[in-house]
Amino acid sequence: MDILLQPPGDEADAWRTALAAALPGARIAVWPEAPEDPDYALVWKPPVELFARAGPVKAIFNLGAGVNAILDVASLPAGVPIIRLEDAGMAAQMAEYVTLAVLRDYREADAYAALQHAGRWLRRPRFEKAEFGVGILGFGVLGVAVARALMPFGFPIAAWSRTRKTAPGVASFSGPAELPAFLAASRVLVCLLPSTPSTRGLLDRAALDRLPRGAHLINVARGEIVVDEDLIAALDAGRLSRATLDVFREEPLPSGHPFWHHSRIALTPHISAVTLVDDSVAQIAAKIRRLERGESVTGVVDRARGY
Numbered sequence: 189m190d191i192l193l194q195p196p197g198d199e200a201d202a203w204r205t206a207l208a209a210a211l212p213g214a215r216i217a218v219w220p221e222a223p224e225d226p227d228y229a230l231v232w233k234p235p236v237e238l239f240a241r242a243g244p245v246k247a248i249f250n251l252g253a254g255v256n257a258i259l260d261v262a263s264l265p266a267g268v269p270i271i272r273l274e275d276a277g278m279a280a281q282m283a284e285y286v287t288l289a290v291l292r293d294y295r296e297a298d299a300y301a302a303l304q305h306a307g308r309w310l311r312r313p314r315f316e317k318a319e320f321g322v323g324i325l326g327f328g329v330l331g332v333a334v335a336r337a338l339m340p341f342g343f344p345i346a347a348w349s350r351t352r353k354t355a356p357g358v359a360s361f362s363g364p365a366e367l368p369a370f371l372a373a374s375r376v377l378v379c380l381l382p383s384t385p386s387t388r389g390l391l392d393r394a395a396l397d398r399l400p401r402g403a404h405l406i407n408v409a410r411g412e413i414v415v416d417e418d419l420i421a422a423l424d425a426g427r428l429s430r431a432t433l434d435v436f437r438e439e440p441l442p443s444g445h446p447f448w449h450h451s452r453i454a455l456t457p458h459i460s461a462v463t464l465v466d467d468s469v470a471q472i473a474a475k476i477r478r479l480e481r482g483e484s485v486t487g488v489v490d491r492a493r494g495y
């Protein structure tokens with residue numbers, strides 16, 4: 189079996205070693221080396237030449253959960269299944285990141301740090317939990333994990349997805365018609381949607397205006413879902429109290445971008461849930477073995493839907 193590997197960053201050795209151990213006997217070529225006729229391609233943000241040079245493959249594995257970057261590649265061969273990562277160690281990381289952001293807000297960690305630095309002993313009034321609803325945009329693999337992590341704290345939890353869900357303890361909203369009611373219940377709005385033609389620009393002024401006054405936006409999905417200028421205007425006007433941002437329209441975030449030094453924004457460099465080599469390779473190798481036996485696999489991307 190021939191595998192073409194085009195891994196993220198400078199991690200080629202780790203990916204090759206893990207893959208060789210998981211699929212003994214497979215011949216692994218690391219891009220820009222490309223076998224004549226690979227069986228599978230494992231890629232992250234592939235360059236346009238990759239598919240042109242690689243020829244037909246049985247399946248393409250995307251080395252991440254979000255597939256917007258691969259779907260934009262003009263040379264992506266039609267009809268070949270694209271298989272994304274499902275959790276693969278990212279759900280626990282996402283649950284940690286979002287829980288930290290929600291609790292920092294709810295327990296007012298920043299306000300107490302400022303009081304400490306001012307040498308002031310002051311007890312602030314507590315938030316009512318009933319007024320601290322957490323709304324999760326996107327209730328897929330990661331959204332569900334975040335809801336599970338937050339549940340023991342007793343915040344009211346709502347989720348918005350394309351199709352309606354039944355999850356104990358979670359109010360399910362679906363489709364554009366139910367978005368306004370969902371937003372109105374979200375004191376904290378966690379974005380875990382894929383970037384698709386229907387979600388890009390979704391969090392614009394009109395959507396942000398529907399959130400309760402003083403709301404907190406946590407975007408851990410993709411930068412292009414948020415309209416940057418509208419977010420800054422809402423923060424400046426105090427309609428939103430804070431934003432926790434891990435993803436941006438342009439990454440790295442350009443040095444002059446107003447997000448960097450905004451007093452109501454906490455940002456991180458796209459690290460809320462990173463791709464873990466060993467977990468990802470174990471998942472992909474198991475799926476390749478299933479495909480080789482003629483069995484079906486989960487995580488196949490619906491290209492028309494965009495995720």
Ligand SMILES: NC(=O)c1ccc[n+]([C@@H]2O[C@H](COP(=O)([O-])OP(=O)(O)OC[C@H]3O[C@@H](n4cnc5c(N)ncnc54)[C@H](OP(=O)(O)O)[C@@H]3O)[C@@H](O)[C@H]2O)c1
Binds near residue numbers: 278326328434
């Ligand atoms: N920051 C990071 O480090 C990081 C890491 C990993 C992933 N991510 C991002 O997180 C996203 C979510 O990952 P996941 O694994 O949870 O994906 P997923 O399992 O595919 O879940 C996507 C969810 O979004 C919903 N959705 C999609 N389009 C919608 C629309 N137009 N209206 C309403 N709901 C819609 C889906 O609804 P249905 O359930 O009805 O289909 C589903 O619940 C990824 O696409 C990626 O962009 C970020």
